[in-house]
Amino acid sequence: MASIGTYNFPNPHVKGDDFLGAQYTLSLNGSVKDLTSATVRCMFRRGNKRGKVVKSLTVGSGITLTDASNGVLTIDAFNMDFAPDTYYYDIEVTDSSAVIKTYVEGTIVVMQDTSY
Numbered sequence: 001m002a003s004i005g006t007y008n009f010p011n012p013h014v015k016g017d018d019f020l021g022a023q024y025t026l027s028l029n030g031s032v033k034d035l036t037s038a039t040v041r042c043m044f045r046r047g048n049k050r051g052k053v054v055k056s057l058t059v060g061s062g063i064t065l066t067d068a069s070n071g072v073l074t075i076d077a078f079n080m081d082f083a084p085d086t087y088y089y090d091i092e093v094t095d096s097s098a099v100i101k102t103y104v105e106g107t108i109v110v111m112q113d114t115s116y
Contacts, residue, residue, distance in 0.1 A: 004090075009108040013080045016113045021077040023066060024091060026103045032071035033103070037096035040065070040073060044089045044108070046082070054082055084112040 013019060026033040041058050045051040057063045057075060066072040073091070090105040 004102050005104045007104055007106040009106065012109040012111040014113045015080060015082060015084055015110050016115070017080055019075075019078055019080045021074055023072065023074045024104055026071040026073065026091070026093065028101070028103075033093065033095075035065050035068040035071055035073060035093065038068075039094040040091065042075060042089055042091045044082070044087045046085050046087055049088045051088065054087065080110060082110045084110050086110075 007022075007024075009022075026035065039059070040063050041056065042063060043053050043057075044055040046054050055062075055078070059065055059073075062076050062078065064074045064076055066074045075091075087108050087110065088105070089108065090102050092100060092102045094100045
């Protein structure tokens with residue numbers, strides 16, 4: 001059984017600043033995941049994995065399939081207008097056979113900005 005990859009963003013993001021995006025290459029058992037006919041979504045939840053959803057992204061609405069056949073996707077840039085806290089996110093793919101798999105999970109910390 002393949003495990004979920006974990007990526008915790010290493011530096012705090014500041015409320016009101018722009019999140020500059022992040023690129024991922026999804027693979028399973030060493031082979032890249034073809035995303036050509038897949039549905040991809042990503043959710044950010046406040047405080048814990050079952051917390052309130054503060055941002056939900058899908059392909060064409062916050063996620064770009066940068067190189068679908070080679071499993072490359074990008075979470076597009078957006079303004080980090082989240083309240084200061086720790087946020088949990090994951091990237092879930094539903095393939096053309098309707099198989100659902102979470103490939104990445106992690107956290108992002110947002111700190112208060114003096115100017116915001």
